[in-house]
Amino acid sequence: MAAMVFIDFQNCFILTLLCFLSLLCYSLFFRKPKNSPGHDLPPSPPSLPIIGHLHLLLSTTTHKSLQKLSSKYGPLLLIRIFNAPIILVSSASVAYEIFKSHDVNVSTRALAAIDESLVFGSYGIINAPYGDYWKFMKKLIATKLLRPQSLERSLGIRAEEIQRFYRSLLEKARKNEGVEISKEAMKLINNTLCRMSMGRSFSEENGEAEKVRGLVGESYALTKKMFLAALLRRPLKKLRIPLFKKEIMSVSDRLDELLERIIVEHTEKLDEKQQDKDMMDVLLAAYGDEEAEYKITMNQIKAFFVELFVGATDTSVQTTQWTMAEILDNPNVLERLREEIDSAVGSSRLIQETDLPNLPYLQAVVKEGLRLHPPGPLLVRTFQERCEIKGYYIPEKTTLVINAYAVMRDPDSWEDPDEFKPERFLSPKEDEKELAFKYLPFGSGRRGCPGGNLSQIFVGTAVGVMVQCFEWKIEGGKVNMEESFEGMNLSMVHPLKCVPVARPQAFSFTCNL
Numbered sequence: 001m002a003a004m005v006f007i008d009f010q011n012c013f014i015l016t017l018l019c020f021l022s023l024l025c026y027s028l029f030f031r032k033p034k035n036s037p038g039h040d041l042p043p044s045p046p047s048l049p050i051i052g053h054l055h056l057l058l059s060t061t062t063h064k065s066l067q068k069l070s071s072k073y074g075p076l077l078l079i080r081i082f083n084a085p086i087i088l089v090s091s092a093s094v095a096y097e098i099f100k101s102h103d104v105n106v107s108t109r110a111l112a113a114i115d116e117s118l119v120f121g122s123y124g125i126i127n128a129p130y131g132d133y134w135k136f137m138k139k140l141i142a143t144k145l146l147r148p149q150s151l152e153r154s155l156g157i158r159a160e161e162i163q164r165f166y167r168s169l170l171e172k173a174r175k176n177e178g179v180e181i182s183k184e185a186m187k188l189i190n191n192t193l194c195r196m197s198m199g200r201s202f203s204e205e206n207g208e209a210e211k212v213r214g215l216v217g218e219s220y221a222l223t224k225k226m227f228l229a230a231l232l233r234r235p236l237k238k239l240r241i242p243l244f245k246k247e248i249m250s251v252s253d254r255l256d257e258l259l260e261r262i263i264v265e266h267t268e269k270l271d272e273k274q275q276d277k278d279m280m281d282v283l284l285a286a287y288g289d290e291e292a293e294y295k296i297t298m299n300q301i302k303a304f305f306v307e308l309f310v311g312a313t314d315t316s317v318q319t320t321q322w323t324m325a326e327i328l329d330n331p332n333v334l335e336r337l338r339e340e341i342d343s344a345v346g347s348s349r350l351i352q353e354t355d356l357p358n359l360p361y362l363q364a365v366v367k368e369g370l371r372l373h374p375p376g377p378l379l380v381r382t383f384q385e386r387c388e389i390k391g392y393y394i395p396e397k398t399t400l401v402i403n404a405y406a407v408m409r410d411p412d413s414w415e416d417p418d419e420f421k422p423e424r425f426l427s428p429k430e431d432e433k434e435l436a437f438k439y440l441p442f443g444s445g446r447r448g449c450p451g452g453n454l455s456q457i458f459v460g461t462a463v464g465v466m467v468q469c470f471e472w473k474i475e476g477g478k479v480n481m482e483e484s485f486e487g488m489n490l491s492m493v494h495p496l497k498c499v500p501v502a503r504p505q506a507f508s509f510t511c512n513l
């Protein structure tokens with residue numbers, strides 16, 4: 001009898017525990033956000049039971065799935081991943097209202113997936129809340145890397161690297177060998193950015209460069225997992241489950257090891273360098289300075305460089321690849337571009353970045369490449385406080401996703417939105433003010449990309465050299481524009497591979513170098 005009572009008690013206890021756990025899981029993951037009177041949430045399109053709209057996020061073309069959803073249900077929607085709500089914006093007019101009236105409120109991105117990760121964790125600038133650390137870093141990036149005087153100082157580095165890029169392509173042309181445009185552009189841009197920010201590039205000889213490129217690739221592959229882990233972090237925290245922690249930390253630890261070596265190298269030489277300090281020198285000096293305006297930590301320094309390798313390089317690489325793909329797919333654009341370069345630069349020297357202001361069509365071609373193929377098609381932020389947008393109530397701490405891809409292909413804002421027409425940026429109709437909120441490849445507001453000018457230089461000169469010096473035989477005969485958004489940036493499913501054929505004047509440039 002005593003045994004039966006005990007069993008009943010045990011069953012009862014297990015049943016209660018199961019009920020409690022089910023309730024907890026329901027409230028954490030499955031319960032839909034409720035409207036309260038006078039607080040109408042934006043409309044929510046039909047979703048799948050339990051997972052909500054997770055299937056759209058996991059698609060290889062999330063930006064297009066979300067674009068399709070918004071063209072059917074509207075430009076301001078509430079979607080959800082399990083129980084985590086997301087406000088999805090897909091038109092210029094809603095984006096305009098957000099950046100004009102709520103910019104500070106959305107000036108924080110999201111929670112990091114794993115705080116201690118150097119890849120998009122809590123130490124870096126990408127996920128830094130809008131506060132002192134972010135302001136300190138933003139000022140430093142602007143003054144040491146991106147303002148006109150700093151760009152003037154690093155002009156020599158970029159000139160050397162673009163010449164190296166040209167020589168490498170010429171070598172391939174001589175051997176009649178094919179090149180993968182993104183790989184050549186990656187070497188060019190990664191070396192240039194590393195030399196500009198930390199005084200040296202990664203060595204090709206001892207495999208260091210390859211290792212960095214591999215780690216950067218691994219980081220991209222983790223992007224969607226990181227987004228999901230960040231989105232579900234709050235509910236999962238209660239269950240003490242950090243999603244994908246092992247995978248994320250494995251990449252972070254290997255990047256840490258690599259940076260540790262570079263930091264030791266820099267620290268040893270710090271006292272010798274009186275002038276020409278790069279960003280690494282300035283950050284290390286701030287680290288050692290008790291009186292520094294902001295007391296930076298070693299992990300913040302490392303995370304900054306990781307985000308620079310991962311975030312700033314591939315965006316420019318993908319833009320170079322997409323822009324070249326569009327040029328080769330549109331022979332009339334290629335012809336007009338070549339005419340402009342030949343007439344402004346001549347046939348006796350290689351194009352330089354100082355030529356760019358005299359090449360308006362080339363600038364328009366790069367802008368149009370970015371409009372059709374923004375490397376970061378989805379801009380992610382968080383509403384810190386509750387607010388009202390277009391008459392709808394947005395609760396605090398809700399994730400905001402602006403589909404920049406959809407905004408830049410919105411037929412209400414763009415004529416022939418899916419066509420590659422660089423001329424649209426030459427028209428006086430497209431004045432800067434009007435463009436500000438419908439042209440979003442660099443995001444917008446306080447947290448918009450500060451690297452727009454530098455990336456125009458990278459892409460403009462790389463594309464300029466490829467058009468000025470070579471004809472291109474496309475492998476497979478035709479460009480395949482299929483898109484993939486599996487990693488961090490919008491890339492080509494079939495990377496652009498071509499054989500360069502040197503134009504007659506290209507050979508004479510070697511004598512000038």
Ligand code: HEM
Binds near residue numbers: 138141452
């Ligand atoms: C074609 C090249 C590039 C594209 C398309 C691009 C795009 C973007 C986008 C979409 C964002 C998020 C903006 C937002 O949330 O509103 C961003 C942020 C950022 N980008 Fe870029 N980027 C490029 C190149 C660069 C370069 C070359 C640098 C630096 C040298 C850079 C540094 C940054 C930084 C530091 C942030 C974070 C800003 C913050 O949180 O305040 N980017 N970029």
